Each structure stands twice: as C-alpha cells, then as structure tokens.
Amino acid sequence: MFKLDHHNSILEVLQSLDSKLLIDCQAYFGGGSLPALDMGEYRWSKDIDFICSVPSQGYKKLRTHLYQVGNKGLFLNENSLLTIRRATTDQYGVQLLVEINQVPIKLEIIAEVRFELDEPRFPSWSPVPCLSLNDCLTSKLLANADRYLDRSVESRDLIDLAVLRLHTELSQRAIAKAENAYEVIRPLGDAIQFFQAHSDYRQQCFESLQIGRDFWPDVIDGLDLLSADLKLSPTTRTYWEERSPF
Incomplete structure (x- = not known):
C-alpha cells in the first residue's frame, strides 16, 4: 500500500493491534508517523506512537488490562510473524520493541496528561483509531x-x-x-x-x-x-x- 517498505511494516504492526481495546482505552495513533502516512508519505518515519488519555482514565484502563493479560493483550492473535522483543511499562507509558518480518519497530503508548483528547478519526487506510x-x-x-x-x-x-x-x-x-x-x-x-x-x-x-x-x-x-x-x-x-x- 505504501511506497516505503518500512511504512508497510508499520501498517502490518497496526493491523496486528486490538483496535477495539485501543478505542476503549482512548489510545490513538499519532506522533510523526500518522501525518507521514496520512498525507502522502512526504517523509520517512520509523516508530509507532500512540497517545493515551490519562484524565479520562483511559491509561488506567489500559494498565489494568495489561496487568491481567500481559503485553500480548495489545495484539490480536492473528499474526505469527510479530514478536515482542522488549517491553517496559511505567507512569510515562508503555514502550515495546516489536519485530515483524525481521524488521524491528519501536512502539510506544504515551500516557498523556497535558491535554484531553478529541474523538478519534478513522482514515480509510488505518486499522486503528487516529488523533x-x-x-x-x-x-x-x-x-x-x-x-x-x-x-x-x-x-x-x-x-x-x-x-x-x-x-x-x-x-x-x-x-x-x-x-x-x-x-x-x-x-x-x-x-x-x-x-x-x-x-x-x-x-x-x-x-x-x-x-x-x-x-x-x-x-x-x-x-x-x-x-x-x-x-x-x-x-x-x-x-x-x-x-x-x-
């Protein structure tokens, strides 16, 4: 779908995520990769960043879910090519290093305390909610x-x-x-x-x-x-x- 192979790897990781969970926890795709992918691939972007609302209790809900089921709970069970190589969860967010098709990608869900999030949007190409x-x-x-x-x-x-x-x-x-x-x-x-x-x-x-x-x-x-x-x-x-x- 995208011109750059790395962006297609990012898309494959996004397709592996549990979109319903992200919506429920108000965790929306953002960072630099969102405009890069959404606006014609005007630049290369290497990481995946989500923004998760703290004031709405979204991050609390996400942490509770991950405590109960582990980091694999972020993902659907449909992509055997995706591996979690490293994971850290703290007050600032959830940081993962995932590998898909032997491509390492940093995925971070940032605990956002500075502003409350609008309702997400759903571009036609995106399998996850976006800022x-x-x-x-x-x-x-x-x-x-x-x-x-x-x-x-x-x-x-x-x-x-x-x-x-x-x-x-x-x-x-x-x-x-x-x-x-x-x-x-x-x-x-x-x-x-x-x-x-x-x-x-x-x-x-x-x-x-x-x-x-x-x-x-x-x-x-x-x-x-x-x-x-x-x-x-x-x-x-x-x-x-x-x-x-x-």
Whole structure:
C-alpha cells in the first residue's frame, strides 16, 4: 500500500493491534508517523506512537488490562510473524520493541496528561483509531516546544506542523489546549525563524528525513502559512524550494 517498505511494516504492526481495546482505552495513533502516512508519505518515519488519555482514565484502563493479560493483550492473535522483543511499562507509558518480518519497530503508548483528547478519526487506510487533526496540531506544538533546539531531531516537528498546516488551520483551540500545559507559540516562532535563516540546515533535514525534492516547495508553503499565522516574514527560498512553472 505504501511506497516505503518500512511504512508497510508499520501498517502490518497496526493491523496486528486490538483496535477495539485501543478505542476503549482512548489510545490513538499519532506522533510523526500518522501525518507521514496520512498525507502522502512526504517523509520517512520509523516508530509507532500512540497517545493515551490519562484524565479520562483511559491509561488506567489500559494498565489494568495489561496487568491481567500481559503485553500480548495489545495484539490480536492473528499474526505469527510479530514478536515482542522488549517491553517496559511505567507512569510515562508503555514502550515495546516489536519485530515483524525481521524488521524491528519501536512502539510506544504515551500516557498523556497535558491535554484531553478529541474523538478519534478513522482514515480509510488505518486499522486503528487516529488523533484528530486538531490534536495532531496540539501534540506537535508541544513536541516542537520540547525539542526544537535539538538539531538531532532535524526539525521534524516543525516540518510536520508545516504539512499539517497545508491541510488545516492552526486553530486557536489547538493552541489553547497546548498552552494550557506550557508556552508553545514563541518556541514555534523561534523554530520557524531558525529554519528560515539556515538553508543548508533545511536541506540536511529534508534529505535525512527522505523528503523528495518535488515536495520541498510544499513544506515551505506550509511553513510560510505558519509564518503568516505568527505575523512573521515568508521564507527566502532556494532553487529547489521554488515551485516549478512547468
């Protein structure tokens, strides 16, 4: 279904999960892999992240279930090719290293205490419940505020926000949910301005995240929408970031 083999391995893991349990425990697929898979595979993503609500008692319900049946209780009994290699469960979430078709994939269910989750959405390709677009924005605003200064992250949260912005408004509701935890808009502005000012770094991020050159203009389009939302200047584009007239 997907162009990248690793993304098809991610999909196979998702198909192995107990979707009814995830819905019941309010554990929804999110992180960077969700927009990457949902919006045309604009970048490579290697892990699987779910966000599980703590305020709604969803995480408590999940922990109780796993205590009773073990980590295998996350999965249906239909995929003999999936193996749990390592598992940790604590106050921060459930972390698994699974292997499918000899491909190791990190799967994490994060105990989310900072905001309450919207009702999930169910894209046609996804076998599991997914974060609403609004909650994708909220979670990415928080992630960007947490780690935008870490260059090893390669600005993936900002890039994901830029692509999300092509598909939806940067809603005040998403901002308010994030800023109820801590400040996110000034860090977003700082991240945008650094990204705009360093074209070599942008190219490094695009190439490392396997973003095709034909999609670079789209990322900058989304970035400039975010920039306009924050009343900042548009990006001075490199040759490869210009939209081709042909």
